[in-house]
Amino acid sequence: MKMSRKKIAILVAALLIVAGIVIQAVWRPFAHRKATNAGEVVLDIHHPDAVIDSEALARLPRDMLRVPLLHDVLTQDFVDYYESPNTRLSAEGALRRLAFEHQLDWRDELIHRVFDEPAHVLLWRSPDGRLGYWIMSMRRNGLAKLLQGLGNVAASDAQLSQVAKLSGDVPVYALKLAVGRTLLFATKDDRLVVLSAPGVLLDDKGGLLGDRADAVSDMLSSGHDDAARAYQLDAPGEAPKGHRLVVSANYLSFGYQAFFSGIEALRFDFSPNGSAAASWRTSALIEPGKLPQQWNSAALWRALPANAAACTSLPADCKEASALLGKVADGSDAAGAIGFRLTGPAAVCWYAKSTLVAPVFIARVKTQDKAQDAASIATLKTALDKTFGDVIGAYEVKAAKTDGDDTAYRRLPVTRREQGADVTVWQRPVSARSGTASSSKASFASQLSAERYFPVTLALAHGYLIFSPDARLVDDTLAVLDKRYPALADTLAPARLPRTILTLTPSSAAALIEREAGAALPADQEAVFRNASRAHLTPKLRALAHYPAVSLTLPHTLPGSTGWVPVEWSFDRAKGDAGSDNDSPQASADQPGTEGD
Structure with a gap:
């Protein structure tokens, strides 16, 4: 039956009305009488981040x-x-x-x-x-x-x-x-x-x-x-x-505040003074009761290698960290007991010779009298041996089968070597495209699943526990402990050594970031972003590289209860620089942004 123009117009209008109703019911573009609400958001109204x-x-x-x-x-x-x-x-x-x-x-x-x-x-x-x-x-x-x-x-x-x-x-x-x-x-x-x-x-x-x-x-x-x-x-x-x-330490640490248990927050204050010089001041909300050994980091800086891109001391709660390690190791008692043998703050450092994903960690081991210490170290070695073997490693499809079990989780074996009476080193290769070592010259190359790998290394040496995915950083730390390599402490002012909580070498950090950016943006895959990085990021990194090393230092005396303490930013020069002295007020005064800025 042929429809008249009037009927066609009525039908089209009806269809448009129905379509409008459906769109409004599903999409609701005109539902302005009720605010768009995706539901209650999770937050603590009494404690902002x-x-x-x-x-x-x-x-x-x-x-x-x-x-x-x-x-x-x-x-x-x-x-x-x-x-x-x-x-x-x-x-x-x-x-x-x-x-x-x-x-x-x-x-x-x-x-x-x-x-x-x-x-x-x-x-x-x-x-x-x-x-x-x-x-x-x-x-x-x-x-x-x-x-x-x-x-x-x-x-x-x-x-x-x-x-x-x-x-x-x-x-x-x-x-x-x-x-x-x-x-x-x-x-x-x-x-x-x-x-x-x-x-x-x-x-x-x-x-x-x-x-x-x-x-x-x-x-x-x-x-x-x-x-x-x-x-x-x-x-x-x-x-x-x-x-x-004001920023909470929990937010800054991505929720890992067990490694920053004595720090509650950081504060930055800016007071206008009408001059061109900046007048920012930094403070930290400290809870002294949770700071291990009053956060004295001198022993760590004496054990870590010099020329670090960045290093920070961690006032870690070793017992809480031990519980976390126990969970990672599927409730292993050996893993849970490791943290109870550690003391004082820990530290983490990045070096330009390695990568951002492979820093070195270091912590001190509790010391006891000789008789107890020997037995305690033996027990600790046993726990480290088991935990390292259980936790470290990835599935290697080409790895050799063990004990004839086809269903076994195939990983490369852990090697353990004794380097003298007080040094034990564990190592296991782990395949990864971003690894720090090339598999081409490795004797086990045929068993690796990638062209690169991490030589993940753990060492117990001279009262320190050292760990890194890059074996070179562990070797450098062992060389410092053996007095064969300069220590980070050699580049810091002795008077500030115990209270230094962070140190940054802009030249090394800039080199590390520039190389990592280049590796993350291959020329054949990310040409546009790589060119943008060269045009905008590289010049800024090279400007940063001209600054001397900077460190953050707490006051020598901390409060008896939770409270805010000032954090001093100090520019350091390497020892031997002409006309410089780390403890000289002039050495700080001629640098921009000092006086707690």
């Missing part, structure tokens, strides 16, 4: 570049990127659109001023590891005018809606910036609180999360939260001067 107090957040990136070393390494792109992030640009655009469409008296300078006012920001890590969740609170009389009439706007706007009410009937608004990107904010008097995602405050059904709603209400009423108590900070003033950044 980072805190920022700033006189003006927009000036923070530029003030960071007032440190000469950062100025030489970072580019203007860094400032441009963080001065105008996507969230800010989207929010500014949304506010301008609201002002235009609803005829609000919001001038551009008023909108701009909102983003450059004193701010207090709490941040938490998101699933991708970034500080992706945050709550920002601000106070400024100028906000009152900008926020007038929001209720009327929210009732009729597709991008702005009211989603909840806090105690005291304080409305919570959702500002949709893009698909899957929505900010929440609430206002009371002249205070404003902004949340990075609905899930920071709302549950899966859009209801308020009790403890977080209470925290936001407190911020709106008093401007206070639990961050000051969590990090033993002075409550931020009404108008903070400069910037204060």
